[in-house]
Amino acid sequence: MQITVNRSDMTEAVSNIQRAVSSKTSVPALEGILLTAQEENLELCAYDLELGMTTVIPAKVKEPGKAVLSAKLFSDIVRKTPADTISIDVDEKNMATIESGVSRFSIIGIPAEEFPELPKVDDGKNISLAGSVLKSMIRQTVFAVAESDAKPIHQGSLFSMDDGLLDVVAVDGYRLAKRTESIDFKEKLSFVVPGKTLSEVLRLLKDSEELIGLYAGKRHIIFKIDNYTVISSLLEGEFLNYKATIPSGSKTTVVMRSREAIESVERVSLLINDRIKSPIRCVFSNSEIKLLCTTSMGRASDQISASMEGEELEIGFNNRYLLDALRNTECDEIKVGLSGPLSPMTISPKEGESFLFLVLPVRLKND
Numbered sequence: 535m536q537i538t539v540n541r542s543d544m545t546e547a548v549s550n551i552q553r554a555v556s557s558k559t560s561v562p563a564l565e566g567i568l569l570t571a572q573e574e575n576l577e578l579c580a581y582d583l584e585l586g587m588t589t590v591i592p593a594k595v596k597e598p599g600k601a602v603l604s605a606k607l608f609s610d611i612v613r614k615t616p617a618d619t620i621s622i623d624v625d626e627k628n629m630a631t632i633e634s635g636v637s638r639f640s641i642i643g644i645p646a647e648e649f650p651e652l653p654k655v656d657d658g659k660n661i662s663l664a665g666s667v668l669k670s671m672i673r674q675t676v677f678a679v680a681e682s683d684a685k686p687i688h689q690g691s692l693f694s695m696d697d698g699l700l701d702v703v704a705v706d707g708y709r710l711a712k713r714t715e716s717i718d719f720k721e722k723l724s725f726v727v728p729g730k731t732l733s734e735v736l737r738l739l740k741d742s743e744e745l746i747g748l749y750a751g752k753r754h755i756i757f758k759i760d761n762y763t764v765i766s767s768l769l770e771g772e773f774l775n776y777k778a779t780i781p782s783g784s785k786t787t788v789v790m791r792s793r794e795a796i797e798s799v800e801r802v803s804l805l806i807n808d809r810i811k812s813p814i815r816c817v818f819s820n821s822e823i824k825l826l827c828t829t830s831m832g833r834a835s836d837q838i839s840a841s842m843e844g845e846e847l848e849i850g851f852n853n854r855y856l857l858d859a860l861r862n863t864e865c866d867e868i869k870v871g872l873s874g875p876l877s878p879m880t881i882s883p884k885e886g887e888s889f890l891f892l893v894l895p896v897r898l899k900n901d
Contacts, residue, residue, distance in 0.1 A: 535599030535624040537571045541612070541634065543591040544620055547578050548609045550762065551589060553734055555605040556582035563648040566602040569622070570646075571595045579652070580605065585731050586652045586765045600646035603630055611639050652765055658751035661695070661719050665746045665759070669739035670864065671702045671713040672732050674889050677858045679729035680706035687771035690726040693750075695719055704729070705774050709855050710878075710892040711862070712776065725750055726773055731766035738762050779892065781880060784871030786818060786844035789884055792863045795823075795838050799860060802827040802834040803853040813850035813896040818842060818872065827853075849875045850898040859891040 548567065556564040559582070568579040576593035580586065601624040612620065617635030624630045628643035672691070680688040692703040700717045703710065738759045739746070747758035750768075757764040802814055802825045810829045817824040823838040849872065859881050860868075871880040875898070881891040 535569070535571050535601055535622065536596035537576055538594040538596075538619055538621045539576055539591060541615055541618050541620050544612050547589050547591050548605075548612050550738065551578045551580045551587050552605045552609050553737070554580035554582055554585045554587040554764075559583075561648070561650070563602050563644050563650070565605060566644055566649070567605045567608060568600065568602050568646060568649045569624075570600045572598045579649075581650060581652055583650070584728065584767045585734065587734070587762065588652070589762045591761075599624060601628060601630060602644040602646055602649050603641065604644075607641060608632075611641075653754050653767075655749055655751035655754045655756055655765070658749045658756075659719075659721065659723055661700075661717065661723075661748040661750065662745045663700070663715070663717050663748075665739050665742040665744050667715055668746050669736060669741060671700070671715060672736045672739070674713045674862045674864060675702045675704040675711040676729055676732050676736065677862055678704040678706055678709050678711035678891075679732070680704075685771060685774075687726055687769045687773055690728045690769040691732055692724060692726050692773045692776075694724040696722045703773075703776050705776060705779075708852070708894050709859065710776055710779060710890075711859070712890045714888060714890075723750065724773075725755065726769040726771075727755060728766060728769055731755075731764065735759065735764055738764070779878070780890065781871065781873055781877065784844070784873050784880065786842065786847050786872040788818060788823065788840045788842045788870040788872070789867060790823070790838055790840040790870065791866060792860060792868045793866070795868070796857065796860045798823075798825055798836045798838045799853060799857050801836050803857070805829045805831045805834050806853050813898060814853050814856065815848065815850050815898055817846075817848045819846040844872075847872050847875065848898070849879070850896040851879070851893060852896055855893050859893050862891070863889070 570577040575590045577590050579588045615634035621633045630641050630643045632639045675691055688705055694701045698720055701714050703712045735757050749756040755766055805827050812829045815826040823840050825836045827834045865883045867884040869882050869884050878892045878894050
C-alpha cells in the first residue's frame with residue numbers, strides 16, 4: 535500500500551476513529567486502526583466488537599492495499615508530523631513507513647486479515663431526523679444512563695417510536711430523562727442503544743438541519759453522520775416500564791428560571807465534594823425556594839425566585855443529580871412538579887412537553 539494524504543484530514547479522522555478502538559483485548563488487531571486504500575480514498579476503521587466506526591478521507595493512492603497500525607502510536611505520529619502531507623508505504627511484511635517533511639517512522643503493522651469484519655445489518659428499519667434534533671435528544675438524556683446497574687439494559691437509552699413520535703429515555707435508578715420529538719416514521723419500533731455509543735455519536739453530530747440516517751436491525755444499529763458510519767450492538771433485555779414511574783399529577787407546581795436555579799444549586803454545592811456528601815434541603819414556599827446545605831465544612835444558604843401554586847414543601851436532593859437535570863433543560867424557564875417529600879420531582883419546559891426529567895428525593899434528617 536502506498537498513499538499520500540492531507541495531514542489535517544488524517545488527524546481529524548484518526549482522532550475520531552480511535553475512540554472505537556478496544557482498550558482491553560486479547561486480539562492485537564483490535565488495538566489498531568484498519569487502513570484500506572482504494573481508488574482515490576483511504577478508509578479508516580476501528581472496532582471493539584461492540585462499537586465500530588469508519589470514515590473515508592481523500593488520498594492519492596499509488597498502490598491500493600490494507601494494513602492495521604497500532605492506534606495509539608499511529609495517532610501520536612500523525613499529530614506530531616511537521617508537514618501538510620503524510621505518506622504511508624506498507625510492504626508485504628506489514629512494515630509501515632510513515633513520512634512527513636523531514637520526519638520518517640518505520641513501525642510494524644498487523645496483517646489486515648486479522649481484523650474482524652464489522653457486522654452486517656439486514657432487514658433493518660430506516661429512520662432519519664435532523665442532526666441538530668438528534669444531538670439535542672441524546673444530550674438531554676445520556677446523562678441519566680446508568681453507569682452500572684443490576685440490569686445492564688439500563689446502561690443504554692431506549693429509543694421508542696410510535697405513530698410519528700420518537701421518545702428517547704434513560705434511567706439509572708435515581709433519575710429519569712425523556713426527550714420527545716415528531717419524526718417521519720409511523721411504525722411501532724423500540725430498541726436500546728448503549729450509552730457509550732450515544733456519547734460517541736454525540737461527539738460527531740453538528741447543530742445542522744442535515745438529515746442523519748439511522749438503520750436499526752434486530753441486534754445492531756447504524757448511524758450515518760456526514761462521512762462517518764457508526765455501527766453498534768444493541769442491548770438486550772426488558773427496559774423499565776418508565777411510563778408507570780411518571781407521576782400523574784402534582785400537589786405543588788413551580789415555575790422558575792433555569793439559569794438562576796443552576797447558579798443557586800452550584801453555590802450551595804461548594805460545601806460538598808467526593809469525601810463530604812450531604813443532600814441539599816429545598817424549601818418551597820410562597821414566591822421563593824430556599825436552598826440549604828450543612829456539612830462538616832459549614833453551612834450554606836441561597837434562594838431562587840419562583841412562581842408557585844399549591845402546597846408548601848420541604849424536600850432533599852442529591853446535588854449532582856439535581857444539577858445534571860437543571861443543566862440539561864436547554865430552555866430559559868422550567869416547570870417543576872412536586873407531590874411530597876418522598877415522591878420524585880418532575881422537571882419540564884414551562885411550555886410544551888419536549889422533555890421530562892424525574893429526580894428522586896433524598897430523605898432528610900431532622901435538624
